[in-house]
Amino acid sequence: MRFSILFFFLYPFFFPFVSAHEAILLMGPPGSGKGTFSSYLESAGYGHISAGDLIRQEILSGSTLGVKLKGIVDNGEYIDTDTLFFLVEGRVRAFCDQKRPVIIDGYGKTKEDWVRLNAFLETLGLKRRVILFEAPEKVCLDRVLERLVCTDCGYITGKKLGLMEGVLCPKCKKQKLGLRMNDTLKVTLKRLKTYHEEIKPLLLETYKGEKVLIYNSDVSYEDLAKDFSLLLQKSCSLIDYW
Ligand SMILES: [Zn+2]
Numbered sequence: 001m002r003f004s005i006l007f008f009f010l011y012p013f014f015f016p017f018v019s020a021h022e023a024i025l026l027m028g029p030p031g032s033g034k035g036t037f038s039s040y041l042e043s044a045g046y047g048h049i050s051a052g053d054l055i056r057q058e059i060l061s062g063s064t065l066g067v068k069l070k071g072i073v074d075n076g077e078y079i080d081t082d083t084l085f086f087l088v089e090g091r092v093r094a095f096c097d098q099k100r101p102v103i104i105d106g107y108g109k110t111k112e113d114w115v116r117l118n119a120f121l122e123t124l125g126l127k128r129r130v131i132l133f134e135a136p137e138k139v140c141l142d143r144v145l146e147r148l149v150c151t152d153c154g155y156i157t158g159k160k161l162g163l164m165e166g167v168l169c170p171k172c173k174k175q176k177l178g179l180r181m182n183d184t185l186k187v188t189l190k191r192l193k194t195y196h197e198e199i200k201p202l203l204l205e206t207y208k209g210e211k212v213l214i215y216n217s218d219v220s221y222e223d224l225a226k227d228f229s230l231l232l233q234k235s236c237s238l239i240d241y242w
Contacts, residue, residue: 022101023092023126025082027115027203028133028175029195030188031140031147033217033224034105035156040228041103051107053154054087055079056181060151076190078129081112088137089120096124109199115204131231132200132242133217137192144188148177161221204242212242 024041026034035050042048055073058066065083072079088104095102108114121128135143146159147165152175168173169175182188204212215231216238217224230236 001211006191019127020099020101021125023103023121023128024103025107025114025128025130026103026105026133027107027130027200028217029135029137029140029200030191031143032133032135033143033219034133035149035154035226036108036221036224037217037231038103038105039154039156040225044232045098045100047091047098047102047109048105048154049088049091049095049102050105050154051084051088052105054091058087059181068183081110082117084108084113085116085120088117092120092124096126100124100195109194109202111206128210130210130212132203132212132214135216135218137196139218140192141185141188142182145185146182147213149180150177150194158221164181207242209231214240214242216240 022052026038028034038046038048038050055069059070059073060066068078069083084107088107092102092104107117118128141212143159148158148159148163148165149156150169150172153169153172155169155171155177157170157177159165163170163177165176165178167177168175213231213234215227215236219227219238227236229239231239
């Protein structure tokens with residue numbers, strides 16, 4: 001909340017780096033800080049689309065698609081390219097209509113997923129930027145196991161910040177904070193392994209030839225907030241390119 005207010009006031013300073021015709025694809029293992037960084041970008045005017053949140057919302061809705069998705073997620077399988085694309089397509093169009101740049105967080109697990117999304121972004125005339133967050137496995141695991149989320153507005157926080165499960169969401173004040181579905185030790189270890197062994201190599205292969213900005217996100221909330229504007233300007237000391 002503190003940071004949201006801060007960024008609201010600092011927004012004019014970020015404005016030169018914000019283009020309405022931009023789509024940032026943010027990737028990284030669970031717990032690498034994608035959600036927190038996305039919330040900063042939202043404060044700077046970006047439309048945030050989290051593939052994971054959309055899947056979870058669909059499951060919670062109990063729709064026919066949600067029931068199908070729950071079966072896939074529970075079995076640790078990948079959601080097919082068409083279904084994943086269907087979930088985000090409308091959101092991207094809506095933000096484009098509002099002339100807002102978008103940040104798409106955690107989209108895709110296969111080359112087909114990214115190729116499909118990229119072709120769509122091109123038809124909309126959106127310039128693409130890929131940012132990859134990296135943090136040691138222990139750091140990611142600790143963050144996932146201590147994080148609290150609001151299922152209504154997507155706000156993410158951590159128990160380390162003094163908040164507890166069951167406390168009213170400080171952002172929307174509509175929903176109580178709770179643990180995210182599947183944020184257990186067993187599931188998270190499996191997701192981290194899959195990310196490093198399968199998803200990341202495929203991602204780098206897909207974007208070979210493009211500059212993928214790699215950010216070492218093993219930093220505190222405060223430092224991530226400080227690096228936020230520098231990341232948009234691509235001038236942060238903690239970044240590298242692949
Ligand atoms: Zn909320």
